[in-house]
Amino acid sequence: MVTRTERGASHRSERRSDRLSGTFAALADPTRRAMLARLAEGEATVSELAAPFAMSPPAITKHLKVLEKAGLIERTRQAQWRPCRLKPEPLREVSEWLEHYRARWEESFSRLDAYLVELQTQREAPEAHGTPETHDMPETRTPGARGDTDDIDG
Numbered sequence: 520m521v522t523r524t525e526r527g528a529s530h531r532s533e534r535r536s537d538r539l540s541g542t543f544a545a546l547a548d549p550t551r552r553a554m555l556a557r558l559a560e561g562e563a564t565v566s567e568l569a570a571p572f573a574m575s576p577p578a579i580t581k582h583l584k585v586l587e588k589a590g591l592i593e594r595t596r597q598a599q600w601r602p603c604r605l606k607p608e609p610l611r612e613v614s615e616w617l618e619h620y621r622a623r624w625e626e627s628f629s630r631l632d633a634y635l636v637e638l639q640t641q642r643e644a645p646e647a648h649g650t651p652e653t654h655d656m657p658e659t660r661t662p663g664a665r666g667d668t669d670d671i672d673g
Contacts, residue, residue, distance in 0.1 A: 538590065539616055542609040545589035550574070551582050558592060558605040565594075565601055 545551055554568050569579040583603065586592045590609045594601050 538609060539612060541589040542591065542613055545585050545591055546613075548582070548585075551586055554582060554586065555591060555605060558603060562602045562604040565603065568603060 546555075550572060553571065557563055557568060557571075565579065565583065568583070569576065572579065574582075583592065583594070587594060590606055592603050593606050594603050
């Protein structure tokens with residue numbers, strides 16, 4: 520039987536997953552990532568955010584709405600201005616989610632590094648591992664070489 524606490528934890532996990540999906544969807548577009556990079560420097564007006572892009576005002580507004588819906592930005596009103604500012608919490612959630620997997624990635628990379636070092640060591644010093652490269656090659660003889668019994672004068 521699922522307890523009330525487990526249901527609550529599951530529901531929170533689903534909400535977080537939904538927020539992560541919205542954050543990743545918003546981050547998927549390079550224009551929106553550029554807007555967030557600009558907002559990381561400080562708040563900016565819609566005109567300032569739109570300046571680097573050859574886009575119509577409705578297209579810029581659409582991008583801002585996606586960022587706002589994902590909780591990545593907030594727009595306020597100051598007289599006739601509507602400055603935007605970065606809201607870091609969704610990015611913090613992405614970072615925490617990625618951190619969960621970082622230890623696994625690093626462990627996997629460490630094992631790969633150790634394996635590559637082992638391969639490199641075997642390649643550089645084959646005699647140390649009982650597989651000398653010269654013994655793998657068939658012996659060839661050159662006519663007229665020392666010990667050759669087919670000598671012309673012989």
